[in-house]
Amino acid sequence: MPDWLQIDETLLAWLAAASTLAFVGSLLAIPWLVVRIPPDYFARGRHRPPPWADRHPLVRLLLHVGKNALGALFVLAGVAMLVLPGQGILTIVVGILLLDFPGKRELERRILARPTILQSINWLRQRKGVAPLVVDD
Numbered sequence: 001m002p003d004w005l006q007i008d009e010t011l012l013a014w015l016a017a018a019s020t021l022a023f024v025g026s027l028l029a030i031p032w033l034v035v036r037i038p039p040d041y042f043a044r045g046r047h048r049p050p051p052w053a054d055r056h057p058l059v060r061l062l063l064h065v066g067k068n069a070l071g072a073l074f075v076l077a078g079v080a081m082l083v084l085p086g087q088g089i090l091t092i093v094v095g096i097l098l099l100d101f102p103g104k105r106e107l108e109r110r111i112l113a114r115p116t117i118l119q120s121i122n123w124l125r126q127r128k129g130v131a132p133l134v135v136d137d
Helices: 009-034 057-081 088-098 104-112 115-127
Strands: none
Touching: 009 057, 009 088, 009 115, 057 088, 088 104, 104 115
């Protein structure tokens, strides 16, 4: 076997541990995040400034860059998880949701407007006693 194909066992163990941690983290974080979305967040015409909009411009820039860097990291980790253990597709979706790009809001709305996705999210919200999401088609 060529040397470049051999994987360091320590690296493989760290990747497996990180993937397992991401899997467990997503199982805990996704429901927690879903119930904290305002019910009208995806309604048309509702535009809400980011929570850091009133901060110093340098702080806003750093937070914006940090959020996008974290999103890119999630996308890359998700791609890696497609071949490693873990929830690759879910991690990629979370990464895309963190990234800023033109048309992102409409893409989010179209994904959530799918009946099975919206029903699943609203089922989670109902279990926690939170109002269902309102998504305009």
